[in-house]
Amino acid sequence: MSDALSVQEGQPTARRPKRWHILVFLLPAFLVYSAVMILPLIETLRLSLFNTVDGQSTFVGLANFQTLFGEERWAHDFWNALKNNVIFFIIHMCVQNPIGVALAAMLSIPKLRFVTFYRTAIFLPTLLSFVIVGFIWKLILSPIWGVAPGMLDLVGLKSLFAPWLGKPGSALITVSLISVWQYVGIPMMLIYAALLNIPDEVIEAAECDGVTGWSQFWKIKLPLILPAIGIISILTFVGNFNAFDLVYTVQGALAGPDGSTDILGTLLYRTFFGFQLQLGDRSMGATIATVMFLIILAGVSLYLFVIQRRMRRYQF
Incomplete structure (x- = not known):
């Protein structure tokens, strides 16, 4: 042995x-x-x-950053774009994501008919080009040849119509809602998948305890899909602070009127490539892009190291 x-x-x-x-x-x-x-x-x-x-x-070291934050012309344009970007992001967080959660909750109702049709119809705008979406909504909202005044007139609300894309006070909100209409299908599908991933044993236990309907959603399902909502929130943050295409399509590179829809993406575009009589400045454009990168990095780091750790206890 x-x-x-x-x-x-x-x-x-x-x-x-x-x-x-x-x-x-x-x-x-x-x-x-x-x-x-x-x-x-x-x-x-x-x-x-x-x-x-x-x-x-x-x-030149940090001289470009000093110029961006110190000179009046650069600082005014940057802080205006950052403020508009924050508003753009808040509208998506407060309108798009709650609507996406509500739609996903309704689509997850077992007895709901035509679920596949509803899913497809809501998600379809996400597949469209931002150029198509921008020009379609410009035509719809045009006070001259748009169909919005006529549609509001049919329901007796024509007095509420205004050139929303041409007024500084409403242009940014209008563009944000157009973006919400296009991309609400993404949080809807992610939350819908998270709801379907909840174990049947949990739902059956809740029903045995008499927790059904919307009470079951608020008390049982919503806490369990918080990690998915967190992922959607950080994706919304990154996407909104990288936004450029829809604003450029609807309002142009100047992001008018009077810079009311100017965000960091359009400011970066005009600075780096130039526009009309303004010559492009690669160094200042790179400086703005670096600040955008640092903002996004700070937001993602906050989510990964602070928020996500607190939501792990809800994961199976």
């Missing part, structure tokens, strides 16, 4: 094979991601620390 053990101990242990094929499969995706995302980000951060002096690129 001891001889057998000694022979077994003397045998070399079998090494696990190195799975080099995993690296081979990951390499193309890593190269593409690096070329499209990582390298441009690094170059943007580097460019924000340089400026053109006498036709040459010169390291």
Whole structure:
């Protein structure tokens, strides 16, 4: 017996094979991601620390940030865009996401008919191009040839119609609601999937205790889908502070009227590429992009290290 053990101990242990094929499969995706995302980000951060002096690129440290926050013209445009961006984000958080949760809750009702049709119809605008959505809503809301005045007249509310996209006080809210209409299908589908993922045992236990209907949703289902709501919230935050396309399509690069719909994305576009008689400034554009990156990084870090830890206790 001891001889057998000694022979077994003397045998070399079998090494696990190195799975080099995993690296081979990951390499193309890593190269593409690096070329499209990582390298441009690094170059943007580097460019924000340089400026053109006498036709040459010169390291100026934080001078571009000092110009952005210190000079009156730059500071006015930046803080106006940041304020509009915050309002844009708040409207999505307070309108889009609650509507998405409500729609998902209604679609998860077992006896509801035509669920597939409702899901498809609500999610369909998400698949449309932002150019199509922007021009369609410009035509609908146009006071000259739009259909909105006629539709309001049919229900006796024509007196409420106004050129909402042309008034500084209502333009940003109108553009935000157009964006909500287009993208409300995303939180709806994510919450709907989270509701379907709740174990049947939990629902059956709640029904045995007499908790049914909307009371069951508020007391049982809503706490269980809080992690999904958190993910939707951070996606909304990142998407809104990266927003550009819909505002550009509806209101143009100047984001009028009087800059009332100007957000960080449109300010970055005008600064970096220039517009009409304004020449582009790569260094200041990179500076604005860096500030946007830091804002998004701060929001995501807050979610990952503070909010998500508190919501883990609701996960199965």
